[in-house]
Every structure is written in structure tokens, then in C-alpha cells.
Amino acid sequence: MSENTALHPALSISGASCQGCVSKIRGALEPLTGSADRVEVNLDEQTVALPDGIDTGEAARIVTEAGYPASPLEAAPTSGPALEGDHCRSDKSQPDAGTGHKPEQEKGKSQGTGDDDQIHLAVTGATCASCVNTIEKALKSVDGITGAHMNLADNTATATGDADPQVLIKAVENAGYNASVIEDPDAADDLKQEEDRKRYKTLLVKMAISLSLGLGLMIWGMGFGTMMVTEANQMTWMALGILTLGVMVATGGHFYTGAWKAFRHHNANMDTLIALGTGTAWVYSIVVTSIPYALPEMARHVYFEASAMIIGLINLGQALELRAKGKTSEAVRRLLDLRAKTARVIRDGEEQDLPVEQVRAGDHIRVRPGESLPVDGEITEGKTRIDESMLTGEPMPVSKGEGDEVSAGTLNTHGSIIYKATRVGSETALAQIIRLVKKAQGSKPAIGRLADKISSVFVPSVMLIAVVSALVWYNVGPEPAVVHMMVAATTVLIIACPCALGLATPMSVMVGVGKAAEYGALIRQGDALQTAGKLDLVILDKTGTITEGHPAVTRFHATDDDTGRLLALAAGLEQHSEHPLAEAIMAKAKEQDASPENITGFEAHNGKGVKGELNGQSLRLGNRRWLESEGVDLAGLQTEADVITSEAGTPLFLALGDKPVGVIGVADAVKQDSQAAIRRLHDAGIRVMMVTGDVDATARAIAQKTGIDDYRAEVLPEDKASIVSEMRSKGYTVAMVGDGINDAPALAAADVGFAIGTGTDVAIESAGITLMRGSLHGVADAIEISRATVRNIHQNLFGAFIYNSMGIPVAAGLLYPLWGILMSPILAGAAMSLSSVTVVTNANRLRLFKTSNNADKEGNE
């Protein structure tokens, strides 16, 4: 493809399996190499060749971020077999519904996990955005690791690349946290749920202990005694001080160990601020208690209750947060619950109930009415209706019979069937959907990365502010200056905890991605979620997207009136093809009892038609442009072709040698809800454009019928991507919606690619967003959810920033000169907990979001 001679294999990649992946990788590397032509992707060897002098580490990072785990070749030589991923996985039975034919290499491609080079870790001890940054940095610093990603919402980290998991764990531990490898991410969920429940209870107990001590001290001090140390109560306060220390260690020990670990490694996080804040208050109080006479009388105030109360309040905040976090991952749990535990397997003629883990591909499984399907497979006996709504969002059960594909997690509603397992365990569509949703929930849109960057410098800055405010109070503040400086410093440290900032983005992303999954839209990346909210132009592929994608022959006309021969010749060619148009012609030939002619030398010409040989003569079936360019005179078929196009059909011309044989009209019915979905896009202020390989008249007829603003007709598949680029260069934020392999380059070129899966045949990783059912409403749903999520993230970030930027000056005592207000450290602790709880609650509010389609329906009922 490229004529560059100075390209050398530089990166080992995984997961790239089609031309869409190639264009995406080349596009991603373009800024680094100066031109996409200076990048060569070898799909067979899974390598990327680059010119000399390119920073391969940087290139690996870019490619990894584009979704294809990569490592520089010198760091990870490709000695093993090429890795296979499933970025462009498409089921064998799914025809390429565009204008091209399925590339041979796609057949039998890995149905693998797409996670080949990823190591998942469960991380404990991370509490805020600074921790996220520190952990990601620590993981990325390990040799062989090209990307790392920490998700605070579910406390997992994912490292991409080739490294010993033990080295990764060591790196995380060195950074001050604990980690363990997640062997089986699916099984880990149940375990984590159990652990979370235990942790929730522990936090509540700790909260109760520290709050009762704090409250007790406060009531005793204020109500019955004094918070000032006197000769009479010195020993009592000493005893209470030691008790407080015991409670602080018992109920807030994790803050101190976390802070110490982070400190040793030159990091600072939320633990640092809490430890410093509560520690300062305790140390000051114990000094007052031990040597009260060394301080002025007014400064002999103890703050033991503040230390205990702050720890209690933060424990309460974390408990509430933990519970709310559990709710955000409900979408995944719902999918996990769909997995059947056992399967009725027929082996050696005997039926036996086996745990689903023991089912192997090739096993025959019986499923009775009302039962869920345990694995993916193909029906070999029986007929039924299957409820696939849990996977596709499609409410009506779908009729299935022998030869039809069925998916794990769906429900057999009607008859008893026997089916052959084709994909089991982690390879089922359900497992892949779960994996994808989880991965997307953990991914961070650009806006979240910005928040992380800010908070990594935030904590040390707060420490500086605390010292500065302490000095100001000491130098120019009123008496007792020592007390004021301590209170101001403690309050600043406590109120500034960036935990809300760290939670703001991941919480909303988690709920948003889960919500989208509920509507049958699988979002692959946080970035796609963010960008989908900004779209102002949606480009729709016609076949299979706006239309049903199952064309039928509407008319046929032979030049010599021998329509039987016309159909026999056409069917002879099309029997070699998997294209939807071919299916239509085959069906018509069968209906008319025209048996297919024996055609040799079959060739598919992408976007043009098909060609073969009959008795040494070339036989072509295709569009006008192609046949005319091959020298066939089609003037005699003009009238018939015009009638076909005026009915929104596509005329296909058949020529033997250079003589026209006839024309066949094939029309593809517009999906019932396409018009309504397009209206929803218009309502959202989005322009809608259609691209199609059809002739102008057909395209116009469909555009008029569905209310599409603009269309491009007679577009070759390879030109779709350039149309997308053209519209992007005009300033539009463009979504491309398509369903075939040949749409992949256009999907990758768009700001957001929507792949339409038909039924459960999900071309999972070929686009930013995959719609699990055929309806265009999915596009509108995804855009609405994305807008709501981005709005939610903005609210969260705004809230967190405002809270910190207003809280810190107030805590430092800025209001004191005006109104004499100096905030109490206890209030700061409560406010801090409240801010995290507010962010988490606001994110949870998204769970109630309904798309306009759904709201309309409910409104009408």
C-alpha cells in the first residue's frame, strides 16, 4: 500500500484484524510520523512499521490509546504467534450488509477476549484523584507496560503491555497502595461485592465509635466542663487524649498508614490531608494538656473531639459512598445475573445437568420453555421464540428455528429446543458485552483526565496554603494566635480533600455507560461518551441502517423476455456471494424455480458488483456505472431501470460478454421506526445525512420518505471515510452510523462511530458505540444519554471545584476580618464528607434518566 522503503517493523500490536483497524492506527500515528503513509500495519504479523527516528515508546502509547495494545518491538520481541483480537469481530453468518463482500480473512478469526495484553489488578487504599494519578504513574513506569488505567469507582487498575504481574503489584505497593491480580474478572465481581458489604459494615462500626467519642467529648466539654485545660482537669484531659489517640488509630488507622506510604514515595493524597489535619489537632491538644503553662491562658484549648469527629464523619462519608458506588454498577450486575449456572447437556445420548463452566463448544444442549440459554450456539432441533430484550433492548421475542443462532443469557419463551454450543465461557456474546461495558465504565473521558492532572498538584498545594494561613494568623491574627493558626491550618487541610474531584467523572461515566447498555447501546470508550454529546451531524449508511438490510427483488426484466434464464444466470453468480442483494436474488430464483447456472471464476468487486465466467464468456451483474465502464450498452434497459429507481429500488444489470441480458430491481424496505428516530435527531438539533451506493433517484426517494436533510448517492464504500473527513473539516462533529465491515474505515474516521449490530451479532469493537438492535432510535438514545452524562459530569466537577475553591479561603479565615467567622475543623470534616456524598448522589440521579423516546411512550400510556 505504501511506497515507503524506509519503514521498519517497530511495534508489536494486538487486536487489529481488519482494514478499519489499519486506518485507525494509521490515523492515530499520523501526527507522530507526519503522514499516514509513513505507517504500515501488518495484520498477519500484528506489527506496525514506522520510519527511522520515531519514538517507539510514544508510538506504542498512541496505538494503545487507540484501542490496540502495543509495545515497542525491542522491548517485547514478537517471538510468539500473532495475537488475535476481536476489534472487528463479526459473526460469520452476518453478511456484510453494505456493498462489499466479506473478506476471506475475517472468517474463523479469533473470538477472543480482546484483552490479550491486559493485566487487571484489584487495588486497595486508593481514595482520591491523586491516588489514581500515582498508581497510573507507578504502573506505567514498569518496563513493558504501555498504558495503565485506574478506576476509582470500582478500585481496579488495568495495565496494558507485557510485564510480570508481580512486578506490577510491587510497583503499586511501592507507590503506597496494595494490589492483587484479578485472575477472572467475572468471578471477581461476586467476591468484590462480598468484600464491599464487609467494608461497609466495618466503616459503620468505626464511624459509630469515633463519632460517639467525639460527640461525648463535645457534650462533656461544653455542657458540663470546659474545653480549656486547667490544673484541676489536666489529668482527665490527659486520659481522654490517650483514649482519643486509641480511637483515632483504631477507627482511622487506614488514613495514617495510607498517608505515610504515600509520603515515603513523595506522593500526597486525601489520606495525607486527613492525617495531617487530625494529627495537627491531636498533637496541639496533647501539648496543651502536657504543658499548659507554656502557652498563654487563652490558648489552652483542646481539640481532641475534632480529631475523633472528623474521622467519624469521613468514615460515614466513605460508607455512604461505598453504598452508592454499588448502585452505579447495577447495569453490569444485571447482565451478570443473566448467566445461567447450569446447562442440560446431551452427551452420549444422555441428558445431564452440568455446571455451565463444564460446557464445551460442540456440546448439544436442551433448553425448555422458560429457561435461559447457558451458552451461545446454533439450534439443531426445534422451533421457539426467544426473548433477547436483555441483550438487544428489542422487546418482542424473536422466532428461531433450526440453523438460527442463539445467545447465552437470552430466554427461551416458547418451545423446547436442542442447540449446539459454539461459544462458551468468556467467548459468549454476553461475556463480551459484560467485559465491554465494564471496560467502558472504567475508561476516562478527556474531561476526567484533566481533573486528575489538577488534583495531582492539588494536595501539596493545599499543604502550602495551610502553612501560609497558619503563619498569617500567627503574625497578624488576634489572640490567642497559636489556637487560631492551628484551627485555620487544620480546617484548610480537612476541607480541601479532593475526594469529590476524584469521584466526579468516574461515577457519572459508570452510570452513563450502564444506562446506555440498558438501552442496547454499548459504549466502548469514555471519550465516545463525551463526544457523542457534542455531535451535530449524523451520517447514516443506508443499507441495514435506515433500511431493513434484507432487500427483496421487486421487478425483473430480460432483454429477450426469458426471465427464467435471467434469474438462473444471476443466481449462478450470486450463489457464491454472502451479500444481502445476493440473498434476495437467490430467494427470487428459488421462488421462480430457476436453478442457478454453473458459474466459474467468481469475483466480487466492492461497491460495483460481481463477475464470473460462463462457457468462457464473462458474466457481470452490477450497477450501471460499472457495466458501462466495462463497455456494456445499457440504453435498452433505461425505461425499466427508471421505474425501479422511482420505487426506491436498485437496478442491477446483467451482461453476458458485452451484451445486456436484463435488469433486476431490488428494493430494501425502510425500517418502520427510521423516520421517527431521524425526527428525534432533528429535535436534538442534529443534521442527518445519508450515504449510499444507490443511484441518485433511489437515494432521493428514501431521503424524502424519512426526512433526511442531505444525501450522497453512488458512493463507493472506500469513499465513505472521505465524506466523513470532508464533513469534519467543515467543522461538524460527525457521527457515522453503519453496519458492515466496509463501513469500518468511515466508522473509525468519524468523531464517533456507531456500529449497528443486527440482533446479537455484535460487531463489538469496530466502533466507539455499538447498538445491539437494528433500530436507529439507538443512535438518538445514545446521544441523549451521552448529553445527560456529560451534563452530570460538569455538574459534579463544578460542584467539587466550587466547593474546594470556596471552602479553602473560608477555612483559612478570609471571612474573619469581615464578619469574625472562623470555620471549625469539625464543620470542615462534615462538609468534606458531604461533598463526596453529593457527587455520588448526583451521579446516581442519572440512573433515573429516560430518553425522549421512552418518555414519550410513557407519556402516551
Place this chain on the structure above:
Amino acid sequence: MSTLLVNAGGLTLMAAIVWWFWLSPSEASGSNNDHSHHH
């Protein structure tokens, strides 16, 4: 005297914070294995 000591202590503390968190190399992103900070 105490004013001088407190202020000097405060300034030293600030210098220490800047040095520890920003200027001195950390182990996690240390010199032997960090690629992102060395150009």
C-alpha cells in the same frame, strides 16, 4: 524570638513540602524506570 522561630519554621516547612513533593525524585517514578519524565 518565638515569632522569629515560628516564621522560620513555617518557611522551612514550606520549602520542605516543595522539595519533597516536586523537586526530589520519587521512587515510584524514579530515575531507574520512569520513561515519561526523562527527555
